[in-house]
Structures are given as structure tokens and as C-alpha cells.
Amino acid sequence: MSNNALTDRQIQEAISFHGHSCPGLAYGLRVAEYALREFGHSGDEEIVAITETDMCAVDAIQSLVGCSFGKGNLLYHDTGKVAFTFYRRSDGKSRRVVRKPERTTAAGEENKTLMRKKADQGLTEAEAKRLAILREMRMKEIMTADFEDLFSVKESALALPRHARIVDTLVCERCGEPVMETRTRRSGGAVLCIPCFEAEDRRA
């Protein structure tokens, strides 16, 4: 894994955060490399990221760029795309990075077939070995490709999100569990959490 600005240590950090190394994480590593170069590392909340995927790639952003769900500077807009928007509060700079379609290759098709078989019925030992080799090859390709061949960089379409807000906590009048005010619903004058509200709704 060379030809990019991430150190081996950073790559190892992301792999141990994510739990395994995989092509999805490799895409995320390339985005993290881009974000660190163009926007810098977010010690506190100065960089905000929107992720459009909740799959492997986002873990590279969480582990290396300093944008994470717990800190409130990583937001999830579920479009099912490997796409990330970065904002820098100090100067308003923002960009959206979107994965380009992958070229269809024989190795790619073989990989897909084996992944599907793995999920459906499991693989033989030989097939599992072959799949591991294919995935390793794909990861190397992703890590060494020109960034422009993997991703398009576009103007961001969304406005800068506001700072993580401090919200009140209310207690659900049905289950008694404390819940953020912004996630409560009202039903016949009672303050309910969403699961209780939906359960009431189903009964009605």
C-alpha cells in the first residue's frame, strides 16, 4: 500500500478500528487521505462531514479524520452512495466526494459471484482462498489508483450544518426512559418517545 499520503500507522489504525481490512475500507482510506490533505484533521468540531453510506468506508473517516458520530460532526444522509461532504467552519470551504462507477472486470465479476455464494451457501476452502486473493488485489488497486479515477470532487449541495446543539432531555410518559426532546412525539397531550409513539399508533 503505497503512493498515498497515509502512513502505515494510520492505515493500521483504521483497520483495527474497523475490525478487518476490505475494499470498502480502502475507498474510505482514500477519502480520508483527501480530507486530511484538503481540510485537515478535526480535533474538535471544526471539520464537519456528511456521510451518505453507513458501510465500511465511513470507519476510515471516523478513525482518521476526527469526524465521528459521538462528537456530532459526522452526519448520516442515507442515499446509499459512497459519498462524503466535508465542511471547514473557519473558511466555509466544502466539497462533496463521490465514488465513480467501477469498471467491469473479470476479477470484479468473479469477486461478486463469490461474495454472493458466500452469503447464500458458503464457500469451499479453495473458493474462500480465491476470494481473499481477489479482495487483496482490489484493495491494492484502490490504494494505488489515482484519486481522480476513483472519485469525483463536486461542489457541495447542502448548507453547512449548525454546531451540535444542546437539547433538553424529557422523560417518556409511557416507558419512563429519558429521551432527547428533538426525538419526542406528542400523543393526546402526553410526551412519548418514538418507539412508544409508534406502538400507540399501531394500536389505534
Ligand SMILES: [Zn+2]
Ligand atoms: Zn469492511
Ligand SMILES: [Zn+2]
Ligand atoms: Zn417510551
